[in-house]
Amino acid sequence: MLIDAHAHLDKYGDLLDDALRQIEQEQIFTIATAMDLSSYLPILQIAEMSDLVLPTFGIHPKRAPEYADHLSELNPVIEQSRAIGEIGLDFHWVEDSSQYPAQIKVLEYLLAAAREQKKFVNLHTKGAEQEILKLLERYDIKRAIIHWYSGPLDILRELIDFGAYFTVGVEISFSETIKAIAREIPHHLLLTETDNPGGLKWLKGAIGMPKEVEKVIEVTAGLRGVSSAALKQTIHGNFVRLIDGDPWLSDVTALLASAH
Numbered sequence: 001m002l003i004d005a006h007a008h009l010d011k012y013g014d015l016l017d018d019a020l021r022q023i024e025q026e027q028i029f030t031i032a033t034a035m036d037l038s039s040y041l042p043i044l045q046i047a048e049m050s051d052l053v054l055p056t057f058g059i060h061p062k063r064a065p066e067y068a069d070h071l072s073e074l075n076p077v078i079e080q081s082r083a084i085g086e087i088g089l090d091f092h093w094v095e096d097s098s099q100y101p102a103q104i105k106v107l108e109y110l111l112a113a114a115r116e117q118k119k120f121v122n123l124h125t126k127g128a129e130q131e132i133l134k135l136l137e138r139y140d141i142k143r144a145i146i147h148w149y150s151g152p153l154d155i156l157r158e159l160i161d162f163g164a165y166f167t168v169g170v171e172i173s174f175s176e177t178i179k180a181i182a183r184e185i186p187h188h189l190l191l192t193e194t195d196n197p198g199g200l201k202w203l204k205g206a207i208g209m210p211k212e213v214e215k216v217i218e219v220t221a222g223l224r225g226v227s228s229a230a231l232k233q234t235i236h237g238n239f240v241r242l243i244d245g246d247p248w249l250s251d252v253t254a255l256l257a258s259a260h
């Protein structure tokens with residue numbers, strides 16, 4: 001099965017049915033990450049339509065200031081969600097540094113919940129890669145997906161040593177920096193994503209459909225000198241390992257096992 005470890009299915013609008021059809025046809029297991037409460041509710045409804053969609057609750061760093069003073073109100077949704085994401089820090093696109101303390105407060109709250117509730121996390125790290133590494137260490141979060149890593153190679157190596165997983169996404173086709181990062185990520189920590197529908201839209205002005213993950217596999221496989229089929233198998237195996245023994249995801253483990 002193909003793995004799309006980071007997508008925003010609530011943003012498809014009229015194209016949602018087409019997207020879900022592709023997910024089913026191409027058998028793409030998809031983690032549908034929320035950015036806040038108002039995106040989580042539609043994601044839950046979307047997940048009702050396909051077993052291949054895992055809905056996860058998180059507060060995106062850009063949304064953090066709205067939630068920083070009401071965090072305990074989020075407890076019921078945090079508990080309901082079977083993994084935590086999208087969460088993280090953004091010290092690059094968010095230029096107003098007065099928002100950073102709120103970002104950190106929200107992230108720490110959600111990391112503490114993930115540790116306590118034994119859930120994996122899906123992380124946005126833009127411009128704050130070093131801080132994310134420190135927080136993963138402090139909260140002892142061993143099961144982390146770092147989404148669309150684009151930071152420095154030295155911190156990438158430290159995150160690799162820590163054991164984080166990394167998604168390579170649609171930018172692999174367009175960026176030498178991302179290609180260099182994709183070469184550096186060891187085989188056993190590599191995952192794929194699309195950040196659909198906005199990832200490709202941001203890069204190329206075209207709405208990203210789920211099948212884009214096949215292109216990501218093809219380009220990454222070429223770069224690493226393996227076949228697309230072999231890489232697809234590796235990534236499936238990596239995701240299975242990431243969720244191995246996860247008390248919340250035994251049905252997903254069974255679903256992925258049946259896909260072999």
Ligand SMILES: [Zn+2]
Nearest residue numbers: 006008086195
């Ligand atoms: Zn995202």
